[in-house]
Amino acid sequence: GAGVSQSPRYKVAKRGQDVALRCDPISGHVSLFWYQQALGQGPEFLTYFQNEAQLDKSGLPSDRFFAERPEGSVSTLKIQRTQQEDSAVYLCASSLLDRPQETQYFGPGTRLLVL
Amino acid sequence: GQNIDQPTEMTATEGAIVQINCTYQTSGFNGLFWYQQHAGEAPTFLSYNVLDGLEEKGRFSSFLSRSKGYSYLLLKELQMKDSASYLCAVRESVNAGNNRKLIWGLGTSLAVNP
Numbered sequence: 001g002a003g004v005s006q007s008p009r010y011k012v013a014k015r016g017q018d019v020a021l022r023c024d025p026i027s028g029h030v031s032l033f034w035y036q037q038a039l040g041q042g043p044e045f046l047t048y049f050q051n052e053a054q055l056d057k058s059g060l061p062s063d064r065f066f067a068e069r070p071e072g073s074v075s076t077l078k079i080q081r082t083q084q085e086d087s088a089v090y091l092c093a094s095s096l097l098d099r100p101q102e103t104q105y106f107g108p109g110t111r112l113l114v115l
Numbered sequence: 116g117q118n119i120d121q122p123t124e125m126t127a128t129e130g131a132i133v134q135i136n137c138t139y140q141t142s143g144f145n146g147l148f149w150y151q152q153h154a155g156e157a158p159t160f161l162s163y164n165v166l167d168g169l170e171e172k173g174r175f176s177s178f179l180s181r182s183k184g185y186s187y188l189l190l191k192e193l194q195m196k197d198s199a200s201y202l203c204a205v206r207e208s209v210n211a212g213n214n215r216k217l218i219w220g221l222g223t224s225l226a227v228n229p
Contacts, residue, residue: 004157031215042119042202042219043158056216091157098215100145100206101165106157 002026004107006092012113013082021077021110025094032075033104034067035091043091049075050098082114119220121203126226127193135188135223137203148217149177149188150202158202161188190225198227 005024013019025032031050035043036059045059051072060067064083069075079086089109095102118140127133139147146165150158164170164179164186176189188201200222207218 033216040221042204042221043217044219045216048215050215059216095215100215101163102215103160103163104148104217106159108157 004092004094004105006090006107006110008110009108010111010113012115015084015114016081017114018078018080019082019112021079021090021112023075023077023092023094023107025073025075025092026096026105027073029094029096029105030098031095031102031104032069033093033095034075034077035093036061037089037091037109039088046077046090079112082112084114087112087114119203119205119218121201121220121223123221124224124226126228127190129193129195129227129229131193132189132191133193133225135190135201135203135225137186137188137220139184139186139203139205139218139220141205141207141218143207144181145206147177147179147186148204148206149175149186150204152200152202152222154199161201193227195227195229198225200224 007022033048034046037043047067048056049069064080066078089111091109092107093104095104121137149161152158162177169178174191179186202222203220204217
């Protein structure tokens with residue numbers, strides 16, 4: 001079946017521009033995660049949804065970052081007034097159930113470059 | 116605080132065995148994951164340990180010692196396609212519940228040479 005998909009795969013933005021990154025999780029997956037991964041680093045947690053509820057947003061680096069999942073399926077990560085330090089790969093992952101041992105399935109990521 | 120340590124780089128020869136270590140210091144523990152990530156691609160799940168001991172899955176095995184805050188990933192019969200970054204990630208247990216975030220190491224870049 002289809003895996004996690006993300007769009008766009010690549011995004012170049014001018015500093016100060018707003019961007020929206022989309023994640024389509026595996027159908028039926030309850031949990032959805034957003035991560036930020038800088039070059040040569042491990043993923044850094046941004047936020048987590050259980051269905052449409054955003055249960056943890058402790059990793060969002062500033063109030064310029066906003067995520068939503070209004071119908072408990074597709075999620076959008078929005079970054080307002082982008083800065084050069086926002087340049088990274090943004091990974092989305094989903095898991096079937098909301099259990100600690102659940103495997104997270106990752107999408108291919110959106111590579112954001114802010115000039 | 117939270118800290119996960121793994122070697123930055125390792126090299127090995129095709130057909131050999133390699134062990135990638137991971138040590139962690141977290142405020143709680145609710146499972147440890149190993150993921151493989153090829154350059155430019157998303158991480159893919161390899162293994163999950165929550166109890167002490169060895170979990171074997173084909174050419175890959177993962178070991179956990181909770182008392183030592185230590186895990187390793189063992190790769191046998193190395194193949195060229197095993198060249199990738201290997202990421203250790205820990206899930207903390209949090210009293211508040213509903214905490215599912217993973218704390219990630221920086222990854223170990225493994226190069227398999229012919």
